[in-house]
Amino acid sequence: MTAPAIELKGISKSFGPVHANKDIDLRVEKGTIHGIIGENGAGKSTLMSILYGFYEADAGTIAVDGTVVKIKNSDQAIALGIGMVHQHFMLVEPFTVLENIMLGAEGGAFLNKGRAAARKELERLEREFELHVDLDAVVDDLPVGLQQRVEILKALYRGAEILILDEPTGVLTPDEADHLFRILGQLKAQGKTVMMITHKLREIMAITDDVSVMRQGEMVATRQTAHTSVDELAELMVGRHVLLRVDKGPANPGAxxxxxxxxxxxxxxxxxxxxxxxxxxxxxxxxxxxxxxxxxxxxxxxxxxxxxxxxxxxxxxxxxxxxxxxxxxxxxxxxxxxxxxxxxxTKFQARENTILGYQREAKFGQGMFLDRAAILETTKAEMERYDVRPPDPYLKAANFSGGNQQKIVIAREIEQxxxxxxxxxxxxxxxxxxxxxxxxxxxxxxxxxxxxxxxxxxxxxxxxxxxxxxxxxxxxxxxxxxxxxxxxxxxxxxxxxxxxxxxx
Amino acid sequence: MNKQLPGWVDFGLLPILNLLTAFLIAGLVVVAIGENPLEAVGHILFGAFGYGEGIGYTIFYTTNFVFTGLAVAVAFHASQFNIGGEGQAYIGGLGVGLACLALDSTLPWWGILPFAMLGGALFGGIWGAIPGYLYAKRGAHVVITTIMFNFISFSLMVYVIVNFLKTPSNMAVQSRTFEQSAWLPKLTWLDGLVPGIAGSPANVSVLVALAACVFVYILIWRTKFGYEVRTFGANPEAARYAGISTTRVVVIVMAISGALAGLMALNPVMGEQNRVFLDIPQQAGFVGIAVALMGRSHPLWIIFAALLFGMLYQGGAELAFEMPSINRDMIVVIQGLVILFAGAMEFMFRPMVAKFFAGEAA
CATH class of the missing domain: 3.40.50.300 (P-loop containing nucleotide triphosphate hydrolases)
Known part of the structure; x- marks a missing residue:
């Protein structure tokens, strides 16, 4: 039995009073595709950032290939063979593919020698992993799917054995996503390890070998993908049973x-x-x-x-x-x-956001003044009707979770x-x-x-x-x-x- | 990052920490000169608060800084950096002066005051609204245009005073002195409480300044227009979404900002010198930037910040008098340090303090 590619033990990380990660254990086997799912704010990105050296964990250990390591910055992560493909690409758009990949690994003060070496190495990588991109194309001209391939190449060029992908399909068409999955399959076949963060359950089922579910900063379960279902994963993510299908009758269109x-x-x-x-x-x-x-x-x-x-x-x-x-x-x-x-x-309180776009309506104040009591009443009523949590009209919008922020917006627009x-x-x-x-x-x-x-x-x-x-x-x-x-x-x-x- | 800190930390502890740092460094400079810093502090405090006339001067300077601080703060709420308070106050002084010169033989001071306020606010307001319009319509940055308008105002005022207002018999570049009945009354009614205050230039315009604070509070936090201003300042995209017109918000806000700066001229023109003269604002327009920064653009905190700078101005003069080796320029250094730490580097201690409180909460 070989040592796991990555083994996390007891990882904890707090930001002030917020426990982003609580005592996380995770074991990622070599040569597998491991999915990490969870709702927004469950702590997935924090965990990956710890792995990539953006943050340092408050407690816990990281072992790569069975050796306990300290990762203080992304250079160390790269040296350990960890590569990351960010959700928002970190590419210099007016540069060519080759220039982007060399950036930070130029191999000396003059570019010529490094460029020739990089081209040779990249052509080898492209062949090996079927990751074809024109090295002389300007990144700006490439479709999103190809830009992502550049990011993957960039990580591989730096010797990545473990590839972390953060929400990789958010910007892709279904077709491009399928292509990405084929590439990931190829990487796996060549012995690389892939970790994929996503909130799309279907992708997890389609591509991963194992899946770990995070909820509120904790690792709640790890399953073999073959032995779980979309329904079980959804329930693990939310902590209760959820209805994934929307019940609706036929439409009755009018004028x-x-x-x-x-x-x-x-x-x-x-x-x-x-x-x-x-x-x-x-x-x-x-x-x-x-x-x-x-x-x-x-x-x-x-x-x-x-x-x-x-x-x-x-x-x-x-x-x-x-x-x-x-x-x-x-x-x-x-x-x-x-x-x-x-x-x-976002820096306004919830009650102030209740009137955004409707600030001049007579119901929110006669003449030039705001009727603060009426606004507060409206906010309270909307918060109750739309189950906004916490139902605190004085809380700044920035401090609500994404879902509750969205409820505030939707409530405001619908209630007019x-x-x-x-x-x-x-x-x-x-x-x-x-x-x-x-x-x-x-x-x-x-x-x-x-x-x-x-x-x-x-x-x-x-x-x-x-x-x-x-x-x-x-x-x-x-x-x-x-x-x-x-x-x-x-x-x-x-x-x-x-x-x-x-x-x- | 954890952004929530208790209110008293944000508004009390952090400014005080910044202030202490500024004083500490200023103290080191005093030591380097070879004087005792504690003694220097003593002179500043005594000069500012130790006797009636000193208190009067502190109030006088504070009044100026409240007006200019409010002016900068109002513009801040729409994320406009109005550094033209100096020019707006100067031009406002012309408005105040013209009202007094026109009416001083027919009306008593309280009859003239509304016209003087109108004149100051109107002139200053126009001087602020033009850069606002240029920004909204042409994209010219307010920082650039307002500072240019300062220079324009300096030249314009010399031209106007020399060519239209100066009395031929007088060599000084200033208008004739207003009739005494037009002078704003000194704070004589406080003389029983603070003996000697009537001998200082402090006058009833301090009450106008306090009223202006109430006005700004209501405008920004209680009116629909204030809501639109804050929305635009915090998130221009959300303002566009909410149907808020950039032109309307920026032009009106800059006009109000300029009007507040223009009102400042009441204090020196109608309350102290009683004539139109050169360099009416005497840097108060620039100090207003520091006051607004330190006062977090809130009228209540602006009063305290203005008082601090009023104290430094008046106490600093006393210090320069008592300790000749610390000259007027040293006082400017101290004021500069306060501006540096309280204004430009106001967030320097924030991460540390935030960490401390986070640690305590955990």
Whole structure:
């Protein structure tokens, strides 16, 4: 029996009063793919950061290949053969692939010699692991999937035997994700060890040999993937039984409430972000927009919300809300894609966030003054109705968990009783328990006759909630599919292949 | 990182730690000169609070710093760094002076005061709003434009005084003195409590300064506009999402900021010199930046921070008088150290203190 690639014993780490990791034991066997799952804030990233030398553990030991080691910085981690592929790539975009990989390992003050050696070594690695990338391509020109391959190559070039991947599929199309899994399989076949952090249960089932579940800073279980199920893992993650499927009846669409026609958006740099987009959303239905992020969804949401520029085309809302000069689109609720950047002022208390975007409504104060009592009442009521925890209106928004922050935003937008609701990434960074509640709420709203436009990069979410699916690619709508469409059908459109082309 | 610290640590302990460090280093400088630092502190404290006239001067300087501190603070809430308080106060002085010159033979001081306030606020407000407009419409950074507007104001005021306000019989570059009935009353009603205060330039504009604190508090934390200002300052993207207009917020905030700085001129123009003269603000516009930083842009803390700088100004003058080897420039060094530690390096001790409290909580 060989020593495990990595063995953690009793790892603990606190940030002030927060125990990010509590007495963690973990054993990762050599030549396996080991998944680590857990909700946001469960401590996965902290644990990996300890392993990669970003943080030092307060207590506990790390053993690599059976030897107890101290990892104080990432240089030491690299020297021990640990490589990391971050969720957000650490690449210099105007540099070529080769230059990026050499960065920090140039091999001397002059580049020429190092460059030739690096090229030779990389060509060998590419052959060995079937990781083909053009070494002279500029990173900026590469699609996301290939950029990720550059990151993997970078780690291998530095002699990584153990590869840590942090949420590797968040930015990939299903097709690209499949390709990544093939690469990981190849790495495993060559004897490398892979640790993959994710919150997507399906990926764990598809690719890993073993899986460890974290919850609230503790390692709650390790299972052989072959001997567990999605349901068991979900239950371990949340600590209780969860409903992964959304129960919903058939839609009952009524009159058109939101009508987008010929919408084109050109950004500041003159790049066309949205090309001639047209669709309707009817009362009582959820229309889902699927697509890999960055294909025009953000621009679409902002244009509909009336806060982004429109080059040509029209957005028409059929609402009977009064016209208010200060509100871009009365009668429209908008849950923005990024709650930290847009949906909340994180340093404001919860009660102050209750009125964001509605600060001039008469119910929150007559004349120029704010009615603080009314605002507080509204916050308390919303917190109770949407089960925001802790239900403390004075707590700063930054101090709520992702799921509870999202509930604050959703509660605010829904409670204004809009006719049309546009929702961006409603469950991004939200834990499984809260996802369930948010999904149920959206279905309820649909059934109460609201028109809902849902934008999400989570294909499962789109398929579970939508009554019609529109797929976006490069700023265009590639086609419309029923919710019964297979993942492959949606995936093809997401990667820009139209149905008729696929058939050829 | 653990960001939550008890309020008294953030607003009490940390500023005091910063202040002590500044004094410690200033004390070392005093030692290097060959004087006893404790004695120097004694002179500062006595000069600032030891006798009626000294207290009056401290109040006088404090009044200036409250106005300019509030001016910087209001702009801070919209994340605008208004360092043009000096110019806005100077131009505001013209507004105050013109009101007094026009009305001093017809109205008593309390009749003129509203017009003087209006004049100061209007002139200072316009001087602040122009950089605000340039930022909102043209993207010109407020730091650059406000500092340029300081220089413009210096030249403009010399031009206006020399060409329009100076009395031909007088060599000094200043306007005629206002009729005595237009002078803001001194704090004579406090003379029983603090004998000698009536001999200082302290005047009723200190009450206007306190009223301005209340005004700023209500504006920022109780009005819809204040909410929009804070939203814009904390997260411009969220402000865009909430339908808040950048132009509206920035221009109005900069106008209010300039108006507060302009009101400062009441104190020296209508309360002390009773004429329009050269260099009305006397650096108070710049001290206001430190006051706002130290006071965390909150009116209550700004009062205390302004008092600290008022004390350093007045006590420093006393110290320079009592210990000739510590000249006026040394006082500026001490003030500079306070600004350095309380303003620029205000977060230096924060991680250590946070660690200490985290350790205690664990």
């Amino acid at each position: 058109v409430k939101l009508s987008v026609s010929g919408l084109t958006v050109v950004d500041e740099l003159g790049v066309t972000r949205l090309k001639n987009v047209s669709f309707d959303v009817r009362q009582g239905e959820i229309v889902g927009i699927a697509g890999v992020s960055g294909n025009g969804q953000s621009e679409l949401l902002e244009a509909i919300a009336g806060i982004g520029p429109i080059a040509s085309g029209e957005v028409h809302l059929d609402c009977d809300a009064e016209d208010t000069p200060w509100r871009p689109r009365p009668g429209l609720g908008h849950v923005p894609e990024d709650r930290h950047k847009m949906g909340l002022v 009783d809009p006719d049309v609701l546009i929702v961006g990434q409603p469950t991004r960074g939200v834990d499984v328990g809260a996802i369930e509640a948010i999904h149920r709420r959206l279905i309820e709203l649909r059934d109460s006759g609201k028109a809902i436009l849902l934008v999400s990069v989570e294909l499962d979410e789109i398929r579970a909630l939508s009554d019609r699916i529109l797929v976006m690619f490069a700023g265009e709508i590639m086609g419309e599919l029923p919710p019964t469409a297979t993942e492959r059908e949606v995936g093809l459109l997401m990667s820009g292949v139209r149905a008729e082309e696929a058939a050829e």
